[in-house]
Amino acid sequence: MSLEKFKVGIVIVSDSCANGTSIDKTGPALRQLLSNHPSYEISHSSIVADNVIQIQRAVLAEKEGTHAQLVLTAGGTGFSPADVTPEAIKPLIEKEAPGIVHKMLTDSLKITPFAALSRPVAGTLVGGGTLVITLPGSPKGASENLESVIDLLPHALKLLLNADSRALHEKEKPPKTVEHKHTHTHGHDHHSHSHSHSHTHSHDHAHKHSHGHGHSHQFPVKHELVSPSSNVTKRSRESPFPMLPVDTALDLIAKHTPAPGEPVTLPLSSPLLAGSVIAEDVYSPDNVPNYRASIVDGYAVADADLQPGVYPVVAVSHASSHGGEKSSSLKSGQIARVTTGAPVPPGTVAVIMVEETELISTTEDGTEEHEVRILAKNIQSGENIREVGSDIKKGSLVISQGTVISGTAGEIGVLASLGMTDSIKVYRKPIVGVLSTGDEVVDTLNGEKHLLEYGEIYDSNRPMLLETIRSWGFEAVDLGIARDVDAELSTTIQKALNQVDLLITTGGVSMGELDLLKPTLVSDAIGGTIHFGRVAMKPGKPTTFVTVPAKDDGRNANNYGDKVVFALPGNPASASVTFHLFVLPALRKMAGQTPQSLPRVRVFLDQVVSLDPRPEYHRVHIAQDPTTGALVATSTGGQRSSRVGSIQGANGLLVLPSSHDAKRNRMEKGDILDAILINRL
Numbered sequence: 227m228s229l230e231k232f233k234v235g236i237v238i239v240s241d242s243c244a245n246g247t248s249i250d251k252t253g254p255a256l257r258q259l260l261s262n263h264p265s266y267e268i269s270h271s272s273i274v275a276d277n278v279i280q281i282q283r284a285v286l287a288e289k290e291g292t293h294a295q296l297v298l299t300a301g302g303t304g305f306s307p308a309d310v311t312p313e314a315i316k317p318l319i320e321k322e323a324p325g326i327v328h329k330m331l332t333d334s335l336k337i338t339p340f341a342a343l344s345r346p347v348a349g350t351l352v353g354g355g356t357l358v359i360t361l362p363g364s365p366k367g368a369s370e371n372l373e374s375v376i377d378l379l380p381h382a383l384k385l386l387l388n389a390d391s392r393a394l395h396e397k398e399k400p401p402k403t404v405e406h407k408h409t410h411t412h413g414h415d416h417h418s419h420s421h422s423h424s425h426t427h428s429h430d431h432a433h434k435h436s437h438g439h440g441h442s443h444q445f446p447v448k449h450e451l452v453s454p455s456s457n458v459t460k461r462s463r464e465s466p467f468p469m470l471p472v473d474t475a476l477d478l479i480a481k482h483t484p485a486p487g488e489p490v491t492l493p494l495s496s497p498l499l500a501g502s503v504i505a506e507d508v509y510s511p512d513n514v515p516n517y518r519a520s521i522v523d524g525y526a527v528a529d530a531d532l533q534p535g536v537y538p539v540v541a542v543s544h545a546s547s548h549g550g551e552k553s554s555s556l557k558s559g560q561i562a563r564v565t566t567g568a569p570v571p572p573g574t575v576a577v578i579m580v581e582e583t584e585l586i587s588t589t590e591d592g593t594e595e596h597e598v599r600i601l602a603k604n605i606q607s608g609e610n611i612r613e614v615g616s617d618i619k620k621g622s623l624v625i626s627q628g629t630v631i632s633g634t635a636g637e638i639g640v641l642a643s644l645g646m647t648d649s650i651k652v653y654r655k656p657i658v659g660v661l662s663t664g665d666e667v668v669d670t671l672n673g674e675k676h677l678l679e680y681g682e683i684y685d686s687n688r689p690m691l692l693e694t695i696r697s698w699g700f701e702a703v704d705l706g707i708a709r710d711v712d713a714e715l716s717t718t719i720q721k722a723l724n725q726v727d728l729l730i731t732t733g734g735v736s737m738g739e740l741d742l743l744k745p746t747l748v749s750d751a752i753g754g755t756i757h758f759g760r761v762a763m764k765p766g767k768p769t770t771f772v773t774v775p776a777k778d779d780g781r782n783a784n785n786y787g788d789k790v791v792f793a794l795p796g797n798p799a800s801a802s803v804t805f806h807l808f809v810l811p812a813l814r815k816m817a818g819q820t821p822q823s824l825p826r827v828r829v830f831l832d833q834v835v836s837l838d839p840r841p842e843y844h845r846v847h848i849a850q851d852p853t854t855g856a857l858v859a860t861s862t863g864g865q866r867s868s869r870v871g872s873i874q875g876a877n878g879l880l881v882l883p884s885s886h887d888a889k890r891n892r893m894e895k896g897d898i899l900d901a902i903l904i905n906r907l
């Protein structure tokens with residue numbers, strides 16, 4: 227594989243830089259070093275606190291969002307209680323790179339013996355394609371460590387990416403015509419699937435089939451399905467849809483989900499800003515601060531070499547919103563009282579904290595100080611002063627296009643500090659509709675108490691999905707329940723697509739005579755295109771992904787183009803798993819978010835877990851071991867797809883391989899696996 231430049235992501239780990247009490251100097255030092263090397267280009271950089279989860283999310287965001295081939299972290303590799311970067315990175319590493327660590331330590335020890343107290347980590351991130359290296363937090367230490375290996379890394383990255391390029395080449399050839407020869411022998415190994423135009427599927431679903439005939443289907447499907455409610459002799463006896471690997475299904479979703487629509491302009495006070503994505507780079511219209519300000523309550527002095535002694539107080543400066551004239555210039559031997567955030571008088575070289583002074587005398591009326599004794603020694607020029615533009619310089623990039631306005635609202639704070647109150651351009655978030663289907667489903671959101679009759683079930687999917695959608699920051703529309711009648715279902719879906727940008731249905735996607743969704747979606751009345759109708763996974767096998775051309779009738783306000791439909795299975799656990807795995811990435815793409823998929827972490831199993839012939843997404847609760855800091859996954863219990871209790875308390879989906887891929891029937895306690903984070907740890 228040949229690359230002109232390798233993308234590099236930088237993650238600065240520092241509590242003080244993250245909360246704004248100090249300025250990051252290490253990031254610029256690394257950027258300068260990398261800019262002098264022809265093999266690298268910096269794709270993105272970020273600053274996070276000394277927090278395991280924040281570090282892991284930032285590193286994974288560089289891999290999955292900006293597709294960096296090299297991620298460098300700086301900071302948090304020492305022995306203080308706050309230094310947790312190695313603990314955050316190690317669970318994410320698939321293959322360790324001890325040689326890189328050894329080279330950095332060896333070269334650093336030639337410079338200082340204190341290098342022995344550093345705890346660097348290096349290796350490839352889970353999933354391959356990205357190398358991560360942890361560096362010290364100081365500009366000098368980080369630069370020296372990176373300089374030690376910077377010329378070696380291009381070769382390592384070429385080897386790493388060459389290993390992946392073959393798999394990527396295969397994944398980029400999706401099937402157009404799939405010939406099902408049904409020679410079912412042993413497991414469907416989707417990792418080696420060639421996806422050519424004609425191939426033989428091989429499955430083992432705990433039973434074997436042998437058919438002496440072959441048939442083919444063209445995908446995506448538009449108008450080829452026979453309604454299962456038709457005459458029994460015309461109904462399909464098996465699904466016409468190939469069982470696609472999860473990765474292929476995700477690729478199809480990424481390919482066919484519309485890109486963000488036209489940006490909208492919102493005021494800073496809009497509740498719609500939270501969770502929205504900035505649609506253009508934001509540059510500072512002014513310096514912040516735009517005057518020299520005191521960082522502390524104390525006394526401004528005009529002499530850098532001021533000696534301890536008694537000095538006259540000639541002025542008082544308060545932080546004020548009322549403006550006013552500049553105070554007179556401070557002369558040598560004079561001091562002025564200033565409060566935190568107040569402008570310092572012209573001529574000020576430093577501010578002495580009030581704790582380092584004594585009051586000697588007051589004015590005649592007793593309201594102000596007259597003389598103050600300065601106790602401080604060795605005063606430094608610029609001490610306790612925020613210089614003009616020291617926080618944000620006029621014209622500098624403050625928020626990049628694609629930045630999500632987070633729940634902590636730091637981005638809103640930055641915009642407010644710049645006085646940008648009415649011109650925030652963001653991508654409009656898609657409106658999501660949720661529709662349950664089925665004659666047996668009883669509404670739980672209409673406020674009416676209903677005792678179940680034989681064969682009825684309460685609708686748990688709709689309330690669960692509506693709340694989940696809102697918790698991720700999207701507007702959700704309750705579309706009620708549609709009955710299993712062709713005409714009613716078609717009318718309901720058409721009306722729904724006029725209200726929403728993405729439609730989620732649950733139920734009606736299996737093989738029963740009342741499972742009408744697929745043929746309804748591809749009917750002439752709706753005109754949808756099915757991109758996949760089955761996925762090799764547990765739970766969620768019948769999950770269906772459809773796009774429908776939007777009508778040009780003025781009601782497509784978001785200008786996305788196609789409408790998106792996800793027909794999810796009716797079982798609650800299946801609906802929850804497939805929402806997080808498939809629907810959420812589509813919503814995030816439509817909203818302009820990157821990365822679109824949820825973050826993955828490496829977790830330790832705390833119990834034995836059985837494997838299925840299909841890859842499984844096992845609901846687990848993930849927590850950090852207080853002793854080791856490792857992430858540990860605990861099963862939420864029985865994983866039957868109809869068991870809604872398996873979702874309760876789950877904050878992760880444990881990614882279990884098929885028993886055929888793993889070549890065993892269970893995973894043992896202490897095994898390390900991937901898990902998808904679906905909620906806070």
